[in-house]
Amino acid sequence: MSKVRVKRKGQVTIPQEIRTKLGIEEGTLLEIQAQDDTIVLKPAPRLEAGEVVGEEEHKRIIAELDKLRRNWR
Numbered sequence: 463m464s465k466v467r468v469k470r471k472g473q474v475t476i477p478q479e480i481r482t483k484l485g486i487e488e489g490t491l492l493e494i495q496a497q498d499d500t501i502v503l504k505p506a507p508r509l510e511a512g513e514v515v516g517e518e519e520h521k522r523i524i525a526e527l528d529k530l531r532r533n534w535r
Contacts, residue, residue, distance in 0.1 A: 476503070 466474045476486060484505055486492070491506040524525070 465478070466477070468474055477481045481487070486505060492503050493506045495502045
């Protein structure tokens with residue numbers, strides 16, 4: 463068992479041996495769940511390709527994501 467420290471924004475570092483064992487790399491999407499007094503993290507299933515959007519809709523989505531990213535910091 464490993465111990466990790468929670469940082470200022472609630473961030474923790476998953477130990478390298480666990481990341482390697484589970485194939486977790488930078489950008490991997492994880493699911494998180496609280497079960498009683500336990501936190502469960504697991505790799506999320508890969509996303510399926512969705513409907514193709516037009517260029518204008520793509521630009522709108524990217525702009526909205528950029529706005530959310532700026533406000534999050």
